[in-house]
Amino acid sequence: MVELPDPVDHECLPCYLYRVGSNNPCYGDLRALKNYRDLSAPRATALEKKIMLLGGWCDCEVLANAFRPITREAAFAVDLEKELVCKGTRRGSIQPCEQWVMRRGVQWGGGRFSSRSA
Ligand SMILES: [Zn+2]
Ligand SMILES: [Zn+2]
Numbered sequence: 001m002v003e004l005p006d007p008v009d010h011e012c013l014p015c016y017l018y019r020v021g022s023n024n025p026c027y028g029d030l031r032a033l034k035n036y037r038d039l040s041a042p043r044a045t046a047l048e049k050k051i052m053l054l055g056g057w058c059d060c061e062v063l064a065n066a067f068r069p070i071t072r073e074a075a076f077a078v079d080l081e082k083e084l085v086c087k088g089t090r091r092g093s094i095q096p097c098e099q100w101v102m103r104r105g106v107q108w109g110g111g112r113f114s115s116r117s118a
Helices: 013-023 031-040 047-053 059-066 072-080
Strands: 067-069 100-102
Touching: 013 031, 013 059, 031 047, 031 059, 059 067, 067 072
Parallel strands: none
Antiparallel strands: 067 100
């Protein structure tokens, strides 16, 4: 069994997934995400459910679908598969650092579309 690296102090979720993903294949599940949650944000119990709603069914999809790089530095790093230095996040938080933005626009719960034609 492959051991995933642990998140370092104040490393945010997408930076961690990016770092893991550049050194490991995707295993088709959320093991890196779960590893991060267990070690850095154990209270974020709804994380997997939320992430799946954003299209993150495995670790690489989380990075592809749930987060978007917003700094030039981050976009370049992702494009060129270079190393990215995390700007740091609050411990226990699943918020990304300033290099990324979490995708929004998902309605939690409900799931009912109402027509609002003019
Ligand atoms: Zn994947
Ligand atoms: Zn970061």
